Amino acid sequence: MSNELERDGAAVQSVDRALxxxxxxxRHGDLGVSEIAAELGVHRSTAFRLVMTLELHELVEQTADRGKYRLGVGIVRLAGAATVRLDVVRESRATGERLAAAVGETxxxxxxxxDEALYVDQxxxxxALQAYNWAGRRVALHATSNGKVLLAHAPRERFERLAAAPLLPFTDLTVTDAGLLREELDTVRRRGYATAADELEIGLTAVAAPIFNVxxxxxxxMSVSGPTFRLPPERLPEVAEQVMTAAGEVSSRLGWHAIEDGKALTA
Known part of the structure; x- marks a missing residue:
């Protein structure tokens, strides 16, 4: 037990030192390993291991002056992802609430x-009484309407990487053929929305549309989801129009202007 506590303590200390x-x-812009060691009060070899680990994750990088390190592009990616998430959640909340009230679903x-869709708000x-809380959950791109929208507009390399591995079947209706999925994604881009009926879970249907930035x-x-019996095939086009309108409103709040017939449209 004491050995386990010692290992846990050492791990926490390493994380603290890395941070x-x-x-x-x-604070300083760039520092050498010896300078970092002196600031932390640790041996140079310890500081070197910390820097190497951070460099492996692109959180730090060497400057042109070899031996000096600065913050890396990984920090920018993390900050950018956090900013996007916060902006999207803030700007979509009111519109999403109106859409949920109008459609009656989640x-x-x-x-x-x-390579997953991360649900950030619901x-x-x-x-939707006692609706399952999807916020914070990650789901497969190929088996959900939100995932198909995100995958349809992602760089082609992401699809190729995803298609290179077996596409897992969640139900008998999950699209697991890469060719069929590619065709469906082409349709998603063309018509502006994606659907998933009983593909992630039997009895669950969803319709999603893209949100654009400036x-x-x-x-x-953004998606509407609910029991398949309340979202039958004949209702999906109508719901899709509502979802696309709502997603368009959020996009305009993020600074996006639609292009139609060569002219920019302001919301």
Whole structure:
């Protein structure tokens, strides 16, 4: 037991020191390993191991002056992801609540996180009593409407990487053929929304549309989901129009302007 506590204590200390390295570089701009060791009060070899680990994750990088280190692009990616998530959640909340009330079902907002869709917010409609809380959950891109929207607008390399491995079947209706999935993603881009009926769970249907940022990049997706018996095929086009309108409102709040017939449209 004491050995386990010692190992835990050492791990926590390493994390604390690594974070201290990042704070030092944020304060000083760039430092050498010896300078970092002196600031932390540790041996140079310890500081070197900390820096190497952080460099492996691109959180620090060497400067042109070899032997000096500064904050790396990994920090920018983390900060950018956090900013996108906060902006999307803030700007989509009111619109999502109105959509949930109008459709009577659950509204979710998701972002692309590695090769999964990460649900960052949820608004429940009046019919969605005791709705499952999707916020914080990661789901497969190929088996969900949000995932298909995000994958359809992601760089092609992401699809190729995903398709290179077996696409897992969650139900008998999950699309697991890469060719069929590619065709469906083409349709998603063309018509502006994605659907998933009984593909992640039997009895669950969802419709999603993309959310764009000021640069016209898809940064998130918004979906309506509910029991399949309340979202039958004949109702999906109508719900899709409502979802696309709501996602468009959020996009405009993020600074996006739609392009139609060569003219920019302001919301």
């Amino acid at each position: 201290s390295v990042l704070r030092l570089l944020a 509204v979710n907002v998701a972002i692309l996180d590695r 608004m429940a409609g009046p019919s 640069e016209g990049t898809v940064v998130a997706s």
